[in-house]
Amino acid sequence: MPEEAARARTTYAEVTDEDAVAGIIATYRDEPGNLLPVMLDINRHFNWLPRPALEHISDELKVPLTEILRVASFYNAFSLTPRGKNIINVCLGTGCFVKGSPRLLERLERKLGIRHGETTEDMAFTLEVVRCIGCCALAPAIRVGEATYGRVNPDQVSKIIDSYIETASL
Ligand code: FES
Structure with missing residues (x-):
């Protein structure tokens, strides 16, 4: 089993957070090049990119978590640490x-x-x-x-x- 598939996803702070991320992923699911818009919307929703959300994207869009982290680190618009309201x-x-x-x-x-x-x-x-x-x-x-x-x-x-x-x- 590939390492990504074997990884257990970390849990969200709130159940509603998981619903919000699922909704964002669903919006872009069938669009080519959907990783960036999904990450931007999630970053806008939380003001940062929580780890469970990144793992959720990885699982649903079949993109390795390492690739998602690389994109998140590359663009200034993204934050991997919690930011204020x-x-x-x-x-x-x-x-x-x-x-x-x-x-x-x-x-x-x-x-x-x-x-x-x-x-x-x-x-x-x-x-x-x-x-x-x-x-x-x-x-x-x-x-x-x-x-x-x-x-x-x-x-x-x-x-x-x-x-x-x-x-x-x-
Ligand atoms: S230098 Fe401040 S808005 Fe352009």
Whole structure:
């Protein structure tokens, strides 16, 4: 029996997680080149790629787990470690850098009590640095989840984060 088939799958944290992954795989099952879209949707659903989900993909799409891990490590869009409910991207691209985005990063690190690349203990926020989020005319810019904030003043940072704390009912 091939090694991949003999491997026992690790369990999901929640039964609903398994259903969500099964649904995503089913959406793309018959499409050629379906590995990447499946991984992207799963990464979007969890904000990272949990191991049970990767094993689930491997079993269902008949792709070796080693290949899936290689793809996951190659693209920056994927994370193999848990990330917070809200992903904050601070743009340190040239356009934003010269307009003061390092000061936004400092304020965010202070507000959240973490450094960039880290996640708050309550899993509410992950703080990341990126190189251009495609709205240089709005520099300096940050993104929280799908929302982009342009021409951000360091004094606005706290208020922006507080709005997500309120919606997350922390
Ligand atoms: S450099 Fe920041 S959005 Fe382009």
